[in-house]
Amino acid sequence: MIRVIVVDDQKLMRDGLKTILGLEDNIEVVGTAADGAQALEVAQATRPDLVLMDIRMPGVDGVQGARLIREQLPETKVLMLTTFNDSELILDALEEGASGYLLKDMPTEVIVQAIMTVCAGGIVLPPESTAQVVAEWKRAREHAVQEGRDQLVSAAPPYLEALTEREHDVLQLLGQGMNNKEIGETLVITEGTVKNHVSNIIAKLRLRDRTQAAIYAVRHGIASFS
Known part of the structure; x- marks a missing residue:
């Protein structure tokens, strides 16, 4: 049984994921949270195998939440939920120890398989979306360089x-x-x-x-x- 916490600032999304994942025989949702700080508190209390966490939230966002959880609960995996518009945040979250990311509109079976993959020690980087994420990130960096706000890699x-x-x-x-x-x-x-x-x-x-x-x-x- 894989023990999971769902983290999202939108209650509808949070409750929806909890219900959907709860229907899986090998997944148990042991808690929910509305931001990264609350996620850490719930994780410390429940010691889940994985935290499924939105990347963009008010207060402590998913990037900060991933860092806190990976620092204090290194055995707990973190899998991010995001959109195409969060390219820089996605890369930051991965560098903070997240084991991959999923787009929010992906089918339930893809989310379930990703959870299993991460808990088995794998990484989830969807090829098509990752190509777009990298392209967006590069464009943002080039634009910043042109405006003198960044240095070339x-x-x-x-x-x-x-x-x-x-x-x-x-x-x-x-x-x-x-x-x-x-x-x-x-x-x-x-x-x-x-x-x-x-x-x-x-x-x-x-x-x-x-x-x-x-x-x-x-x-x-x-x-x-x-």
Whole structure:
């Protein structure tokens, strides 16, 4: 049984998700919250496996909420709910430890599968929407540069040159949200070998975990979503 908290500032959305997920045999909604601060309180009291959290909320938003929960309850996974318009927030939430994101209009079965994927240690980065998120983020950065409000991102991603060719291939697939089994099947190598490559990538790029590795690949255009 996967224990879940639903976080959204809109009561209709919050209650709707609670009802829908409660119909699943292997999911139990153990609490709800209206913002990131309340989510932390409920999570501390219930110790859920996963927090399904809206990214844009008044008060403590989903990005801050993800950071608080991942800092204080590292065993609890966070999965974001968002829209196409939140590209910068999506990337920020992933960097704060969220294990992926979903668009709010996705079918129930996709949300349920994503919850299972994340609780099994995977990452959820929907390919088509992630491509659009990255494109929006890049456009925003370019606009900021033109107005002198930001600096250009370095042409050379930090520490990337330390990776072997095979590690680079694994990093690219990580950025597409693949798990170890899927990466192994794509590159025709064992899951154990993939696991070793992922560990080396995380160490060489000086990152915290595979989610940070995935978002590194997304931010620096290493992952391809074509």
